[in-house]
Amino acid sequence: MPRETIYLGNKSGQELVKGTWKYARGYVPGLPNEGLVEQIEGSPARLADYDDSSWAVCGNLTERNSHGFSFMWYRIKITLPEEVNGH
Numbered sequence: 001m002p003r004e005t006i007y008l009g010n011k012s013g014q015e016l017v018k019g020t021w022k023y024a025r026g027y028v029p030g031l032p033n034e035g036l037v038e039q040i041e042g043s044p045a046r047l048a049d050y051d052d053s054s055w056a057v058c059g060n061l062t063e064r065n066s067h068g069f070s071f072m073w074y075r076i077k078i079t080l081p082e083e084v085n086g087h
Contacts, residue, residue: 020057021074022074022075029073
């Protein structure tokens with residue numbers, strides 16, 4: 001089985017998989033960022049069924065969306081194409 005690489009960091013790769021990057025700030029997006037003192041076991045944002053409908057669209061992955069010590073979530077939903085580069 002041939003292997004192909006789809007680079008999701010550029011527009012052509014994103015278009016191939018019908019994906020759009022989204023991002024949100026904070027360990028638990030939408031809640032106050034308590035930093036390291038919060039000590040929660042895991043953010044619900046790590047789960048596949050987490051509601052990211054209010055997250056901002058990220059047009060450029062190399063653009064900095066935060067400053068200093070912070071936490072950001074990035075997410076993309078993709079649909080794998082039947083063929084990539086003829087394979």
